[in-house]
Amino acid sequence: MNKMFIVLKHEFRQKIRSKAFIILTFIAPLLMAALIAVPIFISVMNEGIDKQIVIIDGTGKLGKYFAADTGKRTILQSPGNANSSNKSFGPSLHLTVINSETSNTADSLKALLLKKKISGYVEIPVDAITDSTSVATLRVTNANDFTVEEFLSTHYRDALFSERLKTSGIDPDFVKHARQGAEFSTLKVSEEKETKDNGVGFIAGYITGMFLYISMILYGTLIMQSVIEEKNSRVIELLSSSVKPIDILIGKVLGVGLSGLVQVSVWATMFAAVSFFALPAVLSSLGSSAGSIISPSSFVYFVLYFIFGYLMYATLYAGAGATVEQASDAQQVSMPITLLVILPIVMMTSVIQSPSSTSSVILSLIPFFSPILMLGRIFSETPPFWQIALSFVLMAATFFGVLWLSGKIYRTGILMYGKKYTLREIFKWLKYS
Template structure:
């Protein structure tokens, strides 16, 4: 055990200090930081100093214009886009032109001559001739209420006019199997958006970590074997201590990389200009499924060791680093299948393919993660999937130990399966 601890520590320190690890981690953190701060960076280059300022809309009308007064008096309901209406008497007003140039005013509204009992025809003028989403929603609601008041005059109160202009909300209810109406249970409620984001992020992160660390293990074992260092190493520590020491050491490297990436996300979220980023994206951390994080950690650990042991076994039977890519190709293809099945099913996580894949040990780490996060899965199904994955990991651990102990001292061309089986019978694990 002491020798394995030494190997774990040596592997961890050696891999963390490599340029490839540092550069890869740095690039991931930089890309993540740039992506999270891209809107702010764009605003800085555009010189937009009104990012957090209230949107202003100008209206061109003479003092006392009823339509303009009604538009100015409109108050947007809570939760709807907000704006401030500023009145000018002419489109040639110097202050209006200055506000448009500086970007403090989005555009201005003009009214044509009245053509009937309702509000006069309205035209919105802007630099690109388009209405932005929030401005369009605000103006449509404001002008609708103004038009109603313009028609009814003093016949209705302000509260009645506001009630007429408020959109009717339509609730939904799922029918029970017998066709009767009933409340949805907890499993039938819509999945919060934050769970989709976390599932997508964990799928990407776990897949990259498992594939990168797996290749790292295979490459190191093959490199030691091709340089004949392996013959010296096995005299100081048993092959099993070497294999599991390397696997656990690289596992710690993967955890460190994930920790650095998560820390980068937290730091970027704490920046002042990103304080409202989750709210702007309609993401609520309070709706996050905690079981997703807990089961995700367990699935990652079991999935990592399953693939890492396979990579270690393959790396031990390859004598030249030039042949390693071809040798690990089947494992990589298996990993891609495990990744793409849940990735392309994230919008429909309860298909038969996803359900079957969540019990296959090579695909279950990511597929069951998807079902827990955004699908419908019973606790017994999670337990069965984890049990199958755990048993498979132990079986492959035993096989990998036999293959590793045999393969590290087999040089020359890559041995056939028959030759490996024959050599494995000489060792008992």
């Protein structure tokens, strides 16, 4: 036991002092932040750009809907929201409406477009209001700017709708009024309160699931590499003349695990700092308060599932590592374990969508799936406490089972050299004393 702690301390120190660890701990969050920040930055940069769009209005009636005064307008603002004070980013559109039906205009506009004098032009057919099969066409050189297309098509549809109502003698304002107040809201009900969810629980479940998935594979692989390295450098024989193999195994798993906890804590602190300033704004824009999703209890569950998941998977990876000599063979033996981590990710969507279905309950209770699936359920619809408790009991039992299995494989595997062992041979090791 005492020596187990020496191994633990050594592994922990080696890990947190390594360059890779330091880089990953501090660079990874920066990369993540960059991933979020760069698109925002780019759209801010684009703000000053004007896009010239010419609308050839064949009907002569629709143009006024695009712009009361045919001038500059900011896109990324839905027509219904036009009066909202929300600041929006992105390029601005400069609209010019021409009431003409000659093909000459179109030809000269095409020439202008190809010379990049304008960004695009829309042709609205003469019979657009009467003919329900007519099609308005936007011509652009870059068909990938969906914001422009979205803005124009939405306005076009609204304009067409209003004009057609007028033709039928119906007041468009009356219809507009009739359509208002049709907001539909979803409330997430729990014993204590009702909260607006808007899919934030789904997103939170998915993000934590992905995080667990990545960290299980990351730390598991780290452990496996460290086992293989000791075997490959033959230092393991020396070690096992000082320490019981099972103590090496446990010390290694706990030491690397502790370094992982340090890493996650650093990330959590960074995340908390960021969310304190930035997240409330983001979440409130989604119509939900930060507190309702990232409650202290769900954070505690997250840490607990991380620890239990780590213990199970890291121990499995360590056992697998003992069966090979070369780092290059690691991939092959770790495949089945990696598959165990991938499976719950694949099932996650259906489990989060119907968290209380029998299949979801059963799947989330399978110990190897619990960290990702039960946590996902906790975020979307808190399951009965007995199910959460049972998942921990099952995971603890599985951990000890895995420890027994990996311990046996490890003890024999670390001294086996010279060939690749088949699964059948490895199972025979379990019988060795």
